[in-house]
Amino acid sequence: MLGLLLLLQVLASCLWLGHSEVVPFFADCRQFFYARILPSDALHPENPAWICQWYRNSYHYATLYDRDRRIPVYSAYIYQPGSGQRHHTWSFVEPQVNESYPKEMEREWVLRHQYKFPIDKIKQSQAVLEDYKKMTGLDRGQLIPSGHQDSTDSKTATFTLTNTVPQNSDLYTGRWNTYESQIMPTYTMNCTTTYVITGAVPGKIYVADGRVNKPSHIWSAACCLVGTQPKKAWGLIAENDKNQVENLSLGELEATLTEFYGGKTVTLFSKACPRQ
Ligand SMILES: *[C@@H]1O[C@H](CO)[C@@H](O)[C@H](O)[C@H]1NC(C)=O
Ligand SMILES: *[C@@H]1O[C@H](CO)[C@@H](O)[C@H](O)[C@H]1NC(C)=O
Ligand SMILES: *[C@@H]1O[C@H](CO)[C@@H](O)[C@H](O)[C@H]1NC(C)=O
Numbered sequence: 001m002l003g004l005l006l007l008l009q010v011l012a013s014c015l016w017l018g019h020s021e022v023v024p025f026f027a028d029c030r031q032f033f034y035a036r037i038l039p040s041d042a043l044h045p046e047n048p049a050w051i052c053q054w055y056r057n058s059y060h061y062a063t064l065y066d067r068d069r070r071i072p073v074y075s076a077y078i079y080q081p082g083s084g085q086r087h088h089t090w091s092f093v094e095p096q097v098n099e100s101y102p103k104e105m106e107r108e109w110v111l112r113h114q115y116k117f118p119i120d121k122i123k124q125s126q127a128v129l130e131d132y133k134k135m136t137g138l139d140r141g142q143l144i145p146s147g148h149q150d151s152t153d154s155k156t157a158t159f160t161l162t163n164t165v166p167q168n169s170d171l172y173t174g175r176w177n178t179y180e181s182q183i184m185p186t187y188t189m190n191c192t193t194t195y196v197i198t199g200a201v202p203g204k205i206y207v208a209d210g211r212v213n214k215p216s217h218i219w220s221a222a223c224c225l226v227g228t229q230p231k232k233a234w235g236l237i238a239e240n241d242k243n244q245v246e247n248l249s250l251g252e253l254e255a256t257l258t259e260f261y262g263g264k265t266v267t268l269f270s271k272a273c274p275r276q
Helices: 002-020 108-114 119-125 129-133 152-156 169-173 175-187 250-260
Strands: 048-055 058-066 071-078 138-142 164-168 193-201 205-207 212-214 217-226 229-239 246-248
Touching: 048 152, 058 152, 071 164, 138 169, 164 169, 164 212, 169 175, 175 217, 175 229, 217 250, 229 250, 246 250
Parallel strands: none
Antiparallel strands: 048 058, 058 071, 071 193, 138 164, 193 217, 205 212, 217 229, 229 246
16 A cells, blocks of 8 residues: 555656756756757747657757647757667657646657546647658658667657657658768768757648648758867758758858748857858
């Protein structure tokens, strides 16, 4: 009996620990941004969730999430590929998107059945698995792919729908995948630390019964440090309806995003990262 009470207490505290965890401007996970500098606020959506992606007692990356469009704006992380085995392939949903839910990402069915969270409440401010099942020609494109993380836990932590956008299937399995799995390892060969920000430009089309925005473009930017000095940076962007990517300098990518975001200046990294 005592054991059961204790268990209930632990469950209850797990459930409510997270109250203060949706902190604006990533106060608890700035370490995923070079020099702790965030991208400019031109990217901020009207209704943001600042998610420090927490799983098994540590932060793994940061995601700015757009609750209205139910897609992330970007995920920011440190590139550290490794051989950890990912043991789950299902997607988490993120209780933090609603500040009254627990801190740790959780599987949808656990939230529904174990914590008795009504699916309608989860669905209010984020996409759910059911949404992605309704899409055709689109895959669950993860902004930070599991292959860019090293440990089992950090790989597993990428499988959350707050890190996911509807991505053109040909692009997902084609050029984007080539960039993530083959080009990235060569570009970063001499880098001591590589900071990455990968994002999606909101599009005009909504899928899954109008619930989830289909991004018009998907982009990624990286700043490579040798020792502690930023030595090079690069970017790329892809239209989200064909299997094609464009290589850009960091400066060109920022200028392109500035246009897409209505002329408000987009900067992604500290001034110290080379723009050319
Ligand atoms: C969060 O959940 C509460 C209670 O379920 C709900 O009233 C509120 O509207 C939700 N907030 C957001 C931003 O979805
Ligand atoms: C890495 O450094 C070696 C030796 O200086 C150089 O030949 C090579 O081009 C560099 N690779 C990249 C991707 O910068
Ligand atoms: C972009 O750069 C990579 C690596 O240098 C190259 O393999 C690829 O063909 C380039 N893509 C385009 C569209 O130029």
